[in-house]
Amino acid sequence: MKVLLDLQYLNVATTGIKTYMMELANAALAHPHPDIEWVFSHDPETQSADQTFKGPQSKIQRLNYHMDYFRWKEFQLPDLIKNHKPDVLICPDFVSPVASLSCRRLTVIHDAFFWQMPENYPKWWRTYFLSLIRKGLKEDTEIITTTEYSRKSLYKYLKKIYPMTVIHQAPKKLTEGVDSSFLENNGLQNLHYFLHIGTFDKRKNLPLLVRSFADFLKKTDSNFKLVLAGGAGQSSQMNDKPVIDELVAELGLQEKVIVPGYVSDAQVRSLYENGFAYIFPSENEGFGIPIVEAMTFGLPVIHSDQPALMEVAGGAGLTVTTGDQQDLTEKMILLTSENSRVATMIKKGKEQSKKFSAQKFIEGFQNVILKN
Structure with missing residues (x-):
């Protein structure tokens, strides 16, 4: 079973979602399964260290990032799937490609904040991002979420009932020396x-x-x-x-x-x-x-x-x-x-x-x- 893990979002991910993606990649390497072959879209450390879209940004820079993200999800990632022919795609950042794919999808939706607290997000961005999430939830999608609370919250807001599994995440190891x-x-x-x-x-x-x-x-x-x-x-x-x-x-x-x-x-x-x-x-x-x-x-x-x-x-x-x-x-x-x-x-x-x-x-x- 070949599994493609989409790690592109690590170039801007911070705090919780960054920890989730890094620890998922690390755990896949540290605890291999004989029936699973992992393919990473990016090297985790290299992608995480990419500073292209990090830090204070102008509106043009933010727009460039959104265009880069859209290109990845809707064109480059589907091409990668055609090349590697995985059985399963894991997208740990809420969004899966809109295009029809030849593999199963596991899309991680960490919480229901975009629905629960609309006042915390720019209106245009929230509308756009929710549209990306919904369009990527195809018939072959299974949702992974973090707690029973998140699962119940997502069922309340999603218009269609998708298979959904709760997987508790692991913390960052914090193995570096103390300061x-x-x-x-x-x-x-x-x-x-x-x-x-x-x-x-x-x-x-x-x-x-x-x-x-x-x-x-x-x-x-x-x-x-x-x-x-x-x-x-x-x-x-x-x-x-x-x-x-x-x-x-x-x-x-x-x-x-x-x-x-x-x-x-x-x-x-x-x-x-x-x-x-x-x-x-x-x-x-x-x-x-x-x-x-x-x-x-x-x-x-x-x-x-x-x-x-x-x-x-x-x-x-x-x-x-x-x-x-x-x-x-x-x-x-x-x-x-x-x-x-x-x-x-x-x-x-x-x-x-x-x-x-x-x-x-x-x-x-x-x-x-x-x-x-």
Whole structure:
């Protein structure tokens, strides 16, 4: 069985979807199946390192990227299929070619955000992208998604019922060495900071986290800090970074809230290994890979009661009501005052994280690929 994995989108992918694509490719190589031959459309590392369309861009550059993406999906990828003659095509970036193909399709749709939160996307772009998604869902398509929550959400919005399988993804391995100087340079002490890593998208509820942290400091007289690592939201509509900057200044938390921007893998590992707890107050997620990463490193996790996060945490985290500032503050205080609870959560978290291995990730795909 020959399988073609489309990795073209790695030239612009960031955060969650980049991790998904890289770990899928890595898992395919690390855990081969005797009945499956993998063909990659691009070398993962080379494509990921391509800077052609990354960074600040003009409207012309963005238009050039969309044209490049369209050419790939609708012309170059179908030609590649004709040359390699795969039995299965996997598109891990929502979109499969519109053209009729000679193979089965596995299209990964990570979440239903485009339908659930239209206000977070430029109207013309959302209309265009949803059109690409729908037109690529042909009769021979099976959808792969990340959680039961995402599966139920997609069934609500797709006009046609397609075969759909939930495959839990694996976290990034983060095998690089730690960057201890990063902690020192930011005035961070071991076990004395709360952590959040990810983009400043509005759905992450980071202003609420900052306000809850401010209340936590007032009520505990603590020397804890809060680290918000990651880049700006992925569009002007989605970006809460300016709101966070203004709020931190308004509350006088410039020395307490650390906003380092994008961080390297070594810096991420340093943050996980030395943090006190990870906080994930998001109002909507398709999966929530930082929960698995944090639990793997032995960080207790406080997360909202959003369904995907509840599913991934599996009862090993401390749950707060989504959007409830007071509840979040109280859970932060609770965690810092009960050492036995922290120890129990660390133990449960490490056990829960084992459910999301690279081998289980690729076995999910192997089972779908070989079932017919």
